Amino acid sequence: MPALDLTTDVVGLTAALVDIASESLREQEISDVIEAALRPLDHLEIVRDGHTIVARTHLGRPERVVIAGHVDTVPANGNFPSRLEGGVLHGLGSCDMKGGVAIALLLAANVPAPVRDVTYVFYDAEEIAAEFNGLGRVARERPELLAADFAILMEPSDAGVEAGCQGTMRVEIRTAGERAHSARSWMGSNAIHALAPVLATLTTYEPRHVEIDGLVYREGLNAVGITGGVAGNVVPDEAVVTVNYRFAPDRSQDEALAHLNEVFAGFELTVTDTAPGALPGLTRPAAAAFVEAVGAEPRPKFGWTDVAQFTLLGIPAVNYGPGDPVYAHKADEQVPVEHLTRVLATLEKWLSA
């Protein structure tokens, strides 16, 4: 097992993490080396839960913050191992999100007496179905480990603060018809044709723009899949369109579904997947202080992230990490060195002052 050197610089540490393969559900090795690197640090209490490592200071500070990152990646795509070139570190997970993990590890090692107590969380299985998510498992089974006043999720956010996140809901809209030979189509009823009003609704739908804490969330309602047909000479008796609704965090999942039922009145909707949004919570003192320390205008987060896990625990949370999220899951995944050093410096300062 290779050892992690927490006295190295952030670029070298990120590269070392990238070079440890850790596709989802194969986090054993990376979690082992992270645990081994943190165990010797006397100022941290270490708890391991599966392949999730929780490391906490206990300094009796009036405020506690969570700094969290997932250690797994999507499958490699010709982008393993790392490669440093012209101020940019390339490689699988460099952006999503081993740069953030490297920063959190350096803070854990090199800021032994932060002005806020810190709970570092390095968790597994974020890139796959929600049931496997290590942060979700700890939140459900050992929520006391995550107790805090504020949480920073180090997902790539272009080194800016992205607040809250939108909820997501996928529904299947299914139409029924009656089969017939297409040469005698008047004997049947065409389920694909019956989807026409659904597509018409989608093309004319005007998504909301919702302002919360000064941030404007843009909703979206999109068909993401459509299927139907029995054979080339048969009037089909079933067709299904899958619609993905991304909703601003002022709406609960129940409210989102009620809205969809209203928009697609007369059709039968089946929810196949949903996750709640997260309010930005920027008016909470801990969050406001953080935003001020970073000194950048916060932006709304449109995609769903694990900040919603903290929201469900009543903890305001933001995304703040190095890397442009457009490179996440891409063959040319990369993170700028400047992001790594700036985000590290900002957090070091915030934890020290």
Place this chain on the structure above:
Amino acid sequence: MPALDLTTDVVGLTAALVDIASESLREQEISDVIEAALRPLDHLEIVRDGHTIVARTHLGRPERVVIAGHVDTVPANGNFPSRLEGGVLHGLGSCDMKGGVAIALLLAANVPAPVRDVTYVFYDAEEIAAEFNGLGRVARERPELLAADFAILMEPSDAGVEAGCQGTMRVEIRTAGERAHSARSWMGSNAIHALAPVLATLTTYEPRHVEIDGLVYREGLNAVGITGGVAGNVVPDEAVVTVNYRFAPDRSQDEALAHLNEVFAGFELTVTDTAPGALPGLTRPAAAAFVEAVGAEPRPKFGWTDVAQFTLLGIPAVNYGPGDPVYAHKADEQVPVEHLTRVLATLEKWLSA
């Protein structure tokens, strides 16, 4: 190899044919027994082409008719072998179309001196892609074998005369868009949504009713397949709907395509499959005489059948055979004994008077 007994009754002969498995491309055995049964008959000239058997009288009659049937079936569906019950013969191919084949074999054997010269055609591979069709192969390669004034295709037609057939054309209508994460859908363009006008057109389209030779053909325009979608969180960049147009035989394939291009103006259409219609040709003397002999009002044929092969050769053709076509390709495939005996008697009389 079992032998066929052409002195048996039509029900027994149909049952014997049903009991010889002959799924498409596996016609060797059934074609062998048919050839063996016909070879000893001195009044017939036998030509074999692959698994297609052509048997012709050469009596110098002023008129020649083709009587044709395919010997293959769709795959078995728990309906093999045959079973006679309450005046109905059940089993794979009983309706489509070994009842018709049995009648043709009995005519060939038992009407040695018909008043019209007859060309019997027993052909292979009708139930699969057109390229394998034995009748089509002979029509292309040895059209002289099919030369005639009139043709009867013994496909199930409820023991009535079905004239002509409609053409068929399948087109793919493909829309393009631009991929984006569904959480930032305004960055992309949704190809499924772009199909909305196509489905709207299909729901409001009014198919023609076309009268030819006193028969009314009903056209149809139907989506028979639809597909699109990349992933549950991606705005899709491509979607395709497959449309099947069944067109009356007053339209050529070119005219049918021109019509579709007009109906779906602004969309790109790709023809994936097409077959021409066949005019009923009931005003031709041979056809008119046949219809009068059968004594039943002819009906238009909506589905495509091999009568179109004869139309391409300039030979008027009708469907006339035992069995209700709704039982074709069904697990409960069946043919009424009354159809078998009536169609046989009618043709015997027509060939004898």
